[in-house]
Amino acid sequence: MKTINKLFALLLLLALATPTALAATYKYQDESGNTVYSQNPPENPDTPYEVMTNISSQARPGSNSAPASSRPSPNLQPDEEESDTVAREQQQAEQMREENCEAAKKNLEIYTVYRRIRNEEGEVVRISDEERQQKIDEAKQAIRDFCD
Numbered sequence: 715m716k717t718i719n720k721l722f723a724l725l726l727l728l729a730l731a732t733p734t735a736l737a738a739t740y741k742y743q744d745e746s747g748n749t750v751y752s753q754n755p756p757e758n759p760d761t762p763y764e765v766m767t768n769i770s771s772q773a774r775p776g777s778n779s780a781p782a783s784s785r786p787s788p789n790l791q792p793d794e795e796e797s798d799t800v801a802r803e804q805q806q807a808e809q810m811r812e813e814n815c816e817a818a819k820k821n822l823e824i825y826t827v828y829r830r831i832r833n834e835e836g837e838v839v840r841i842s843d844e845e846r847q848q849k850i851d852e853a854k855q856a857i858r859d860f861c862d
Contacts, residue, residue, distance in 0.1 A: 739766045749796065811860050818856035825849040 742756045742763035743749055750756075756763055824831070830840050841849070 740764070741766055814859075815857065815861040818853050818860055822850060822853035822857060825853060 738753070740752050740755045740763050741749065742752075742761050744756075751766075825846055829846065830838050833839050
């Protein structure tokens with residue numbers, strides 16, 4: 715059960731990090747010519763960059779730059795290596811999402827069926843009905859986040 719508690723904590727952390735995953739990603743080249751992906755625009759305001767997001771292709775509010783489509787973007791064409799890396803990262807993210815979905819379903823089953831769980835010290839303890847209901851609600855939310 716200790717592993718389940720750690721898994722549940724990881725799921726909770728991932729659920730809380732979800733809004734961060736929806737944030738825009740900035741793509742630009744640094745002084746050395748390396749492609750950089752960041753959640754912040756480049757520090758140098760003259761550096762051309764792209765805003766990559768699923769919601770919009772325009773710059774985020776507060777940015778002093780025009781949308782990516784209207785700015786020049788020299789040397790920002792993706793090459794095969796970048797495409798492979800992106801594909802691998804997407805595959806890893808999907809696999810992690812599936813694993814999180816399965817863990818959330820297992821947590822829901824555990825908290826729905828059992829009234830006693832193993833705490834972090836390894837002791838079997840009875841949890842209160844309120845705490846149990848909270849864990850069930852958290853597991854249901856994690857299922858909505860990762861399984862739908």
